[in-house]
Amino acid sequence: QKEVEQNSGPLSVPEGAIASLNCTYSDRGSQSFFWYRQYSGKSPELIMSIYSNGDKEDGRFTAQLNKASQYVSLLIRDSQPSDSATYLCAVNPPMFSGGYNKLIFGAGTRLAVHP
Amino acid sequence: NAGVMQNPRHLVRRRGQEARLRCSPMKGHSHVYWYRQLPEEGLKFMVYLQKENIIDESGMPKERFSAEFPKEGPSILRIQQVVRGDSAAYFCASSPPQGARHEKLFFGSGTQLSVL
Numbered sequence: 001q002k003e004v005e006q007n008s009g010p011l012s013v014p015e016g017a018i019a020s021l022n023c024t025y026s027d028r029g030s031q032s033f034f035w036y037r038q039y040s041g042k043s044p045e046l047i048m049s050i051y052s053n054g055d056k057e058d059g060r061f062t063a064q065l066n067k068a069s070q071y072v073s074l075l076i077r078d079s080q081p082s083d084s085a086t087y088l089c090a091v092n093p094p095m096f097s098g099g100y101n102k103l104i105f106g107a108g109t110r111l112a113v114h115p
Numbered sequence: 116n117a118g119v120m121q122n123p124r125h126l127v128r129r130r131g132q133e134a135r136l137r138c139s140p141m142k143g144h145s146h147v148y149w150y151r152q153l154p155e156e157g158l159k160f161m162v163y164l165q166k167e168n169i170i171d172e173s174g175m176p177k178e179r180f181s182a183e184f185p186k187e188g189p190s191i192l193r194i195q196q197v198v199r200g201d202s203a204a205y206f207c208a209s210s211p212p213q214g215a216r217h218e219k220l221f222f223g224s225g226t227q228l229s230v231l
């Protein structure tokens with residue numbers, strides 16, 4: 001079982017619709033969760049972080065975390081063609097004694113928003 | 116992420132040559148991470164460094180790969196005797212020194228290494 005799993009897609013949604021991206025993780029002790037957006041040939045860009053169960057909203061983005069079920073999701077409302085990218089889910093495993101973060105990334109979900 | 120500087124942007128090497136990838140973290144950041152990304156795959160952790168110290172190199176191959184973060188100057192990822200399988204995008208990320216539990220990583224633009 002992969003540590004962080006995502007559906008590779010592509011997920012195709014029409015412009016203006018809600019895009020729903022999902023991610024599951026294997027380490028129950030994981031503490032923090034991140035969504036990165038990566039355009040083709042570019043670097044990952046942090047768009048959301050979430051640490052507690054429930055929803056966290058930032059503009060058109062909503063991150064949802066359910067630690068009991070070990071999944072985290074990202075909703076993108078009013079999807080735009082410019083949202084077309086690969087979305088990477090990243091999980092921070094239980095904190096090491098050294099107190100640093102070592103993110104475990106999923107392989108990413110490709111999102112295609114068509115006009 | 117524009118503050119994390121990586122160079123070169125593209126690096127072409129022939130098999131057996133050495134590759135040196137450089138990373139300057141964001142101002143005020145003292146933690147540097149190196150990740151490797153193969154096509155259609157997520158980022159894989161390689162090494163975590165603080166100034167003058169390698170903290171965790173568990174993701175780095177034992178042979179041919181090394182990393183450093185000197186007191187002065189950028190962090191260097193060095194790959195000796197490159198092979199075609201080393202072809203990948205190598206990303207550097209930095210984070211601030213405090214709040215380790217929830218610190219966020221900010222990525223540089225990456226170095227695309229191509230081995231001929």
